[in-house]
Amino acid sequence: MNSDSNVSKVDVLIIGAGPAGLMAAACLTKYGINNIRIVDKRSTKIYTGQADGLNARSLEIFHALGMGSEIIREINVFGEVCYWEPNESGEIKRASRSPATLPGLSKFRSSCLHQGRIEKHLIDKISKWSISSNQSNDQNQKRVIVERAVCPDSIELPPITSSPLSDEDEDHITLTLRHLSESEAQPAQFLPSTNDGLFRSNVFDDEESSLGSTLNDLPIKESLETIQCKFVIGTDGARSWTRNALGLKLIGESLNYFWGVLDGIPATNFPDIRMRCAVHSAENGSVMIIPREKDLVRLYIQLPQPPEGQRPNRNDVTPEKLLEVANSILAPYTIRIPKIEWYTCYEIGQRLADSWQWNNRVFIAGDACHTHSPKAGQGMNTSMADTFNLAWKLAHVLQKKAHPKILETYETERSKIARELIIFDQKLSSLFSGKPAKDKEDESGISLEEFHEILERGKYFTSGTTVNYENNLLVVKQTDSNLKIKSKPDLAKKISIGTRLQSHRVVCLADAKVYDTLELIPADGKWKLLIFPGDIQGNENCKAKLEKLSNFLADDQKSPIKRFTPVGDESDSILDCITIASSPRISLELEHFHQILRPLQGQHGFGSYLKIFTDEASYREGHGHAYEKYGINPDVGCMLVVRPDQHVSLILDLDDHLALSKSFFSIHTPIESCQVDFFYLFL
């Protein structure tokens, strides 16, 4: 193995700079992991087309990372979903309406923004965070940028027994990277004035395959590079090189339904062009309308079905022909799109990777793991959520805060969600592509009632906010059998352990302003302890419990805070405590709270203002009713252990210090290579 100084050594190599890969890089740099590289075989980022759906959870994640407000300014939020169906004489009519986002799930709503803009914002943050993290002491630290026109050529895996944290050459994953020339990275057919493009299930094999064949003819020797990595993330799309190199398979099939996609600013008399519409015509197929940013509209247009086993002819899929089909479906309304921004065609199919990792050292994520139709608007969301889930675990392992075993939860948690998505997409796609039944006896047609029901029920799932991880190392739904920690879900009856914490408004003691609970637990790589002490002003028992808990948290010997926070770090750098009392704000003073709950920050000892809150009416924004909405009894209280990705891990009694302690103290010996004391959860 090559160990000369030209070999680049990184903690994480990310292959593929789409939303999943960029989210991985953004999170890692945010959490202080800066020795990473991210490569992409294309020479430019995309500017039009591709994915555009953003669900509420993705917007929550962007806010958690501190980049939400930039994105919110650019999105188009969906207002309403309108169902159009044939009436008795076969003409399409608006049959029903419903809110595009279910109320109560999130502060944010189902929206869309072109993938290229999302990527741009992520790239900006990667650049910024990779040199601003205070976890790094390296003065020569380099900005992480996306290295374009670079693709992997070969991979060599270390022994299966090797440690991911070893610095020895032989314990690394070794990859060869090819640096491509401009023309190799940008195939000619990818540069038309009207962009045509690719979906995860696109019909025409454009760039990937042609790229490969072109490259085989070129002299490439001089552009090879060797790189050694502790971890590799393959976010290289539906035709993932990484997946193939690991010998993993995408399993599933196609449905022989073909759809076209068109983006542009339409001129139309169709009244619901700014609504999200599902239009079933009597005979001519279906259209889905997605109103986008900057007056753009995306049309998904069902194409006439080719004979069994055949695919549409490439010459039949032109913007003009797609628009012709759209007009036949939307008749008697008409639609023109003077300038088509982008178009493509895809075949509906659903596929899932049989495994998502090799030895928890090489991972695949996003389209490399799951492909499906774009119509549920879930592709970009699910892909970003994959690596948002993976990144904090990798950071914890690399920073020796947690045992590498936690990495197992990536595949178990995310593959479950992908499976759910694929089942949903299969149902939705079949019903969307089916011809409406003429009446109840018409068995050749699909039931539009069933279609509505699937789409309406699907709003929970597609919001991304109901994602629920099963019991595992990091989620204790009832009892952890190893540690005998008992989670007490009854103490917060409306919180589902394993889901991300629902956000409710609370009032800050220090500034009298309103904050959402999700704002208080940003994705900063820290675990959070949310303490709900109840009415500490009116109930002596509550007051005493909070005092005991504070003393425990401040105890040099017992406290997980004292035990695991590195010397010199802020006391909230490992476990960040947020206290939310149910007593009136004006009955409380900051000085009544133990210093451990409101630590000073910085060498000058400035106060941390966003630590103590109350659940009550605010001056302008009403009452958040957080206790009620979480199902917490203010006479009893509880505490929540929340993961760095905002998912609830554990619900405990205020005085169950032992369980809190156990959940942080390992019963195993620290692994050899650790320099700081080693802690991990639930083992």
Next chain:
Amino acid sequence: MNSDSNVSKVDVLIIGAGPAGLMAAACLTKYGINNIRIVDKRSTKIYTGQADGLNARSLEIFHALGMGSEIIREINVFGEVCYWEPNESGEIKRASRSPATLPGLSKFRSSCLHQGRIEKHLIDKISKWSISSNQSNDQNQKRVIVERAVCPDSIELPPITSSPLSDEDEDHITLTLRHLSESEAQPAQFLPSTNDGLFRSNVFDDEESSLGSTLNDLPIKESLETIQCKFVIGTDGARSWTRNALGLKLIGESLNYFWGVLDGIPATNFPDIRMRCAVHSAENGSVMIIPREKDLVRLYIQLPQPPEGQRPNRNDVTPEKLLEVANSILAPYTIRIPKIEWYTCYEIGQRLADSWQWNNRVFIAGDACHTHSPKAGQGMNTSMADTFNLAWKLAHVLQKKAHPKILETYETERSKIARELIIFDQKLSSLFSGKPAKDKEDESGISLEEFHEILERGKYFTSGTTVNYENNLLVVKQTDSNLKIKSKPDLAKKISIGTRLQSHRVVCLADAKVYDTLELIPADGKWKLLIFPGDIQGNENCKAKLEKLSNFLADDQKSPIKRFTPVGDESDSILDCITIASSPRISLELEHFHQILRPLQGQHGFGSYLKIFTDEASYREGHGHAYEKYGINPDVGCMLVVRPDQHVSLILDLDDHLALSKSFFSIHTPIESCQVDFFYLFL
């Protein structure tokens, strides 16, 4: 007069690039007036200190201009005002609390952000808008940038009878500008590592006077330039060169109270450091606390009173000494500021210019017109509001849309507001600087009850949203005596003609989403017609009235839209109609509304989606109750004529087409130089 080609000819010259001058330039470029210049004698923009208060109306104005979201991200919103007073034993105690912003006045709240950031955002927009306006056909158009280190040297006024729109040299205002060297523009004492600075009433004469005296000794001949201007705006501060050149005077006096100001991140045990606090100590004076962005805090610290007629010694005003005084006032609490960002000292005084313009060709605005203490946080707000008021009127005149007579309203409208501010500031400052009375018999002390009352009542005024312009050419409160137009305030009982339109939530027919009414009438230089037709679905009378109004607006001969919109422009480019019905959204279809109410945009005929709205419950954001909150009877309806600055000009019956027409058609002959048909209001 010099008429060679080196003489720069501009529509508007702005002297001084503080908030007032930059707001003028931003608005003018936004409205399509790009042949402007803005000069400032300082060589750099300010980076610390100075003004920081932003009231609700300023935030509304930024949103109206389309630059609100950038600023909102950076501000600190005030949550609560806390009053601290001596208790019986003379120790300071929190005596009461109240919301920092009164509920119901605006969507936005009392906030702060450093003046330098506001200036940065305005400069960015000036640069962008000066080349993006579609009103200009000049391909060689230059970006408008702030020309620094440039100051006026002399002014030559044209004959009082000259037309502001004349292109003749002799009708222009001629100025000589001096281009300064770096050292001239940046006096040495302005470059310390801890910035000390200036307020409009600062005690120490720093840069202005010293700059003048330095320059007199230098050879300056080679750096002179001549510029000819149709209009000049002097926003050159409390010691305005422009004001002096016109022979105008600031009238008022000082109160012999001296205050210091300190900016920094404090370490303190004072519990309300993130509240806006007014602290009166028993014997040591007063402190005002302003919690700012980025954990900064500004302290206003009352200094010990020097002997009658004397001023504090410069050596006594150091950051250390200011902090010492602050600690004596805040005792027993302590406060440290490890790094002082900025400090200054000012004497309280209130002054008002005796006139604000010369012949409605040269105007002064901002600190040049009114100076007062900074404690009400009104300086930057009032200054920006001055030029926001002036700019659209200038644009209308320069674009020959309105008679120059409308410019008279600038001084009448804004000087009234400045007078109100000065009266408020006099009361507030005296009470803030006074020693609290020990009891009701203590006549030497001030009444803290009166202080509270002034500050609490002042919240209406200081929000900036209650600014109310009197009856004039552009505001018809009851009857315009020239045109015999009758305003009908009873048709919208809760709207005060002359104030800016209050914002309420309405639902968009095209996309089912919620918009604030202020969002629908942005500051784009257009007049707005807000049509409240009532319940057009349930009430035949309402429906008929809207139809008649639509037909009138579409009538080639009678309609102000048809009559005054230049050929080729969008039909909403002069008068933008917004319709808000009280009927349920699902009872209405877009096609039921006349095309004149939902004009197509662009050569391709895309729909304008944000034109038709309803007043009803939304899916997620409740019911805006716009009719009820405006006091409009849904069985009667009305229409509002709203000025380009969002102030309500006129309230009319839906079928008072004649008054609407009169308000747009001139009864005078168009002036000679007009190229498009001339229209103006209320003349």
